[in-house]
Amino acid sequence: MKEWLKRFFAGDLDPLEGLADGAEERDSTREELKIQRKEFREEVYRRAYMRSLDETRQKGFYAFYSAIAVISCVLLIGVLLFTVANLPEYGEENPRTVEVVERYVEKGVEETGAVNIVAGMILDYRAFDTLGESHVLFTALVCVMILLRIDKKNMRTDMEDYYTIRDDVYFDISGDSIMRRVGSVILPCIILFGVYILLNGQNGPGGGFSGGAIMGAALIIFSTAFGFKAVDRILTTKVLMIITFVSLSFYSFAKGYVFFTGANGLENHIPKGTPGAILSGGLILPLDIAVGLVVACTMYGFYSLFKRGSIGHD
């Protein structure tokens, strides 16, 4: 156990040890197969024996580990419950803690032009945070691209050719007629609903993040029903990159302009519109559209990268 503890703290404990070794494939004759099977059986017995030896050694470590984990979780739960019990009661009248919220609720519509106060809050009062949040999504997309996009370094074997793996026939499962029929009925509705939610963020529940998620889901269903080939006709890697780039840089520049004019006490010339109309809320609608496009592209990008290791034909 001591040895395992030492290895754990040295960051040396490798849970995947021995599992990730690749196997070689080739055609064998009957005799060779027999020998191989025998060797394999012996190897399995040997490994099982080794593992049982290893397990007795590990047992102490894991018992200690789970005991500590349980104790610290129970302690944390106790401490957090104590904290929650001592928090101010929900709905308690406290002039200090409602100072900020009061203005959002009372003057929000007038100052931001958006009937949906939440949209006004995240895209106008605290727009800087949301700017960061939309770049979090983009960062996640870049990380997933690094990890999953197939290149010469992370192909599993040499047998898999760089190009055949990207060939969509390889992954095509679009033969399902139920999927196709239902999809062709339901998909237009989903996309329309997504667009509706996207465009009405300033007037009701919704906005860029939720509308974009629905549109992204529609794209994913579309690609499952009709195959990646159908999506690739419109949404290649290049198109997806351009959409993301244009949306995010529009967001940065529009908000940068508002921050700059606001801080320097200049007029920003962005009309607020009549609250309740579709063209209201100043920048909220265009920003929602930008965020929605980024979210939809990111979701589809994730799906496509997980499924076939690339977003589309370059």
Add this chain to the structure above:
Amino acid sequence: MDFITNFPLFTIMLSLFSGVLCYMLKGKAARRYTIFYELLLIVLVSCVLVYTLRTGEAFTYVMGEFPAPWGNEIRAGVLEALLALAFLVIMLCAVFAGYRFVDTDLDESKVNLYYSLLNLMTAALMALVWTNDLFTGYVFLEILTLTSCGILIVREIGRTTLAAVRYMILNLLGSGLFLLGVVLLYDLTGHLLMVPMHEAVAELAADPAVMPVLTMAVGILTIGLAIKSGLFPFHYWMPDTYGWATPSSAAILSSLVSKAYIFLLFKTYARAIGFSVIGKMPIRNILLVLGIGGMVVGSMQAIRANNINRMVALSSAAQIGYIYMGIGLGGTSGYTAAIFHILAHALTKSLLFLTTPRLAEVSGDDLSFKALQGSGIRNRDAGVFFTIGALSMIGIPIFAGFASKLQFGLAAVESRSSLKLILVMLALAVSSMLNAIYFIRTIIRIYARDGRDMQRAHHRAGYNIPMLVLVGANVFLGLFSWVIIDLIHKGLNMFAA
């Protein structure tokens, strides 16, 4: 309002835009663009530093048309500008010195994504340094978490994937705890911006019934950031994370990312909670003890390491301990020492992490000590730079490490508690001795001749430019420490205002 006050905003927006732009460029163009725009940012931040020094006071910048308790705000003082400048210089040096390793470690098609992540990370670092709002801190902390996992995983060998998974899990745990702390504080005070929160906390602290909850909130937030920056019991992700990443990632992760978390913690203490309230909580004493624990345990583990990068990484655990010890000591001198050590360690550690791969390069790409024997002779420049970094880490005069250890000693004397004085002095002595053991051993190792043929490596002189910048800054910090300490004092005074 002067035009220069817009510069902090420009640094953040420009970095975010550059992150998205590099995603569109090809690898080489992305690198050239990154170097160019980092230079531009350095100019901008230097202007802010000079401006704040000249006016003698910090300025807040309203993000948009809504003022303090309702909208977002950023703030720039001497301390913020100084740290932002140091971060940018180190970032630029790491990119410059590490790009040829990036080109070999990464697949060609992913080089631009690497620079995209670095630029997003710069944006997050800038936002964390300038922020005057706890929730903005959280949002950019998320970006920093994701980008740091990204630049680790980009090497695509089994070890980095495993290290990144572990780093990610611990980092997310830290982010979650930080968010929990912020939410609790928001529930108690009703504010997210630091200045109004400070006022509310000062009011609340007078009430003894609220004090335990407040302590819990601050404690949870502290644990979150301590996990992310690698304080002693949470440091075991360090060796794999720093030891296997591509060199510029290792330099950036060890010298910028963990420091940004510490600075955010410090800023929260100073601006949102207030040192007088922190003083009433047991948190600082716990940080002091854990810091000292890290100094000793980290060094002991570094002595046992059999690979130079793991050794340097584990010595980071010890150095993070120093910084937390400074925060734990408290008082102006303690905080000054902590911030000075942030600068000193960032400069030295990036120098070491950028030098070790050059030593390994002439030893058959092997980082183990056995292979490294004589590598300082095979590659003279890298040997000299490694020696300078190691001497600074040990705390030899004229280098930055000595100046910061002196500051810790002074802070301990001024803490007016004999127990703390004895503890800190003992810890400093023991830790310096342990540092000396493993660094001197390594220096001897890389200069010991072995039987192999002593082929000299021929490098372009250009590879040495970023190293010379880092060494120059290091020696400046060591010889003219009073200049920097004076700046830090001014910055701390602005924090109080």
